[in-house]
Amino acid sequence: MKKVLAVLMVSSTVVLVGCGGGSGGNSGADSASVNAAVPPVVVAPPAPPALAAYVGTWTPACNHSYRQRLVVALKSDGSGALEMSTYDETFSTPDCSGPVQFTETTSEKITATPDGAGNIQLKLTADSPASDIRIDKVVSSLPAHTVQITGPAVTTIMVDGKPYWRITDGSGGTTDIPDTGLQKAVSGKGGFYLRGNELFTVMEKDGAYVLDMRYVKQ
Numbered sequence: 001m002k003k004v005l006a007v008l009m010v011s012s013t014v015v016l017v018g019c020g021g022g023s024g025g026n027s028g029a030d031s032a033s034v035n036a037a038v039p040p041v042v043v044a045p046p047a048p049p050a051l052a053a054y055v056g057t058w059t060p061a062c063n064h065s066y067r068q069r070l071v072v073a074l075k076s077d078g079s080g081a082l083e084m085s086t087y088d089e090t091f092s093t094p095d096c097s098g099p100v101q102f103t104e105t106t107s108e109k110i111t112a113t114p115d116g117a118g119n120i121q122l123k124l125t126a127d128s129p130a131s132d133i134r135i136d137k138v139v140s141s142l143p144a145h146t147v148q149i150t151g152p153a154v155t156t157i158m159v160d161g162k163p164y165w166r167i168t169d170g171s172g173g174t175t176d177i178p179d180t181g182l183q184k185a186v187s188g189k190g191g192f193y194l195r196g197n198e199l200f201t202v203m204e205k206d207g208a209y210v211l212d213m214r215y216v217k218q
Contacts (some may be wrong), residue, residue, distance in 0.1 A: 049080035050114050050136055054192050058199050058215035062096035070215060075111070082112040082138070090151075093172055101152030112138040115189065120209045122193070124200060135191035135202060135209070144185045149177060178190055 051074070058070045071134040074080070086216055092098035115137040121130040151166040156179075157166050163179040189204040190212065199215040 001197075005157075040076050044171045050076060050117070051080060051082050051112065051138070051192070053194055054082060054199060057218040059218055060092075060213055060215050062091075065091045065094050065096060067091070070213075072144040080114055084110040084112060084140075086110070090153075093174065096119075100151060101153035101169075102149055102165075104141065104147060104149050106145045106147055108143045110140055110142045112140045112192075118191075120191075120202070122200070122202060122209065122211060124195070124211070124214070128188075133193050135193045137189065137191045139187065140190055141187035142185060145183050146181065147179070 001049050006138065025195045032157065035218055054072050056072060058072065059067055061067075063097040064197045067089055069089060071085045071087070073084075075083050085105070087103050089096075089100045089103050091100050117134055120131060122133055122135075123130050124133075128178055149167075155168070155170050157164050157176070159176065159178075167175045169175070190210050191202045191209060193200040193202065197217040199217065201215070202209040203212045204210075
């Protein structure tokens with residue numbers, strides 16, 4: 001029995017110590033402050049760049065076996081500018097359904113830098129009245145570049161000591177296109193407008209914006 005009492009006394013001492021001591025332990029517990037949980041700070045993600053909606057691959061209607069493919073991406077430098085690559089493709093069939101015979105590309109990409117937004121009037125199709133639309137304005141620039149023509153219908157030849165691309169069509173006829181070497185840099189003002197899956201590009205001409213191309217997203 002003495003051993004049991006001794007164990008109980010030791011256990012009581014441990015409990016009192018754990019609660020802050022003897023008779024003064026309750027006052028310490030009562031004075032302890034209760035800390036309310038601080039809600040986490042929610043940081044809204046940054047808004048996407050103004051030109052992000054135009055990213056993708058776009059093509060216009062086929063034009064007698066010719067069609068341009070436009071590939072648009074955001075530049076990786078965080079500037080919000082676009083970089084664009086064009087692929088001018090000529091097909092073996094008039095409706096652009098056959099294989100590509102040759103493709104014309106440039107060695108450098110076009111950069112489209114944001115230049116604000118504005119309202120303009122524009123005829124979106126040849127037989128429609130002008131519409132009031134809001135475009136994203138850009139300044140486009142293409143650095144000094146070379147042109148390449150590649151594909152199964154293309155061979156490289158020399159004419160009078162100068163390089164040419166020879167294009168052979170399906171009937172055996174040929175067309176020779178000179179390789180003009182390095183081309184100078186070009187730039188200009190323009191803009192973009194979206195309507196559903198349609199992309200309209202405009203360019204500034206004589207102080208006004210005019211329709212350049214109509215593309216459909218692929």
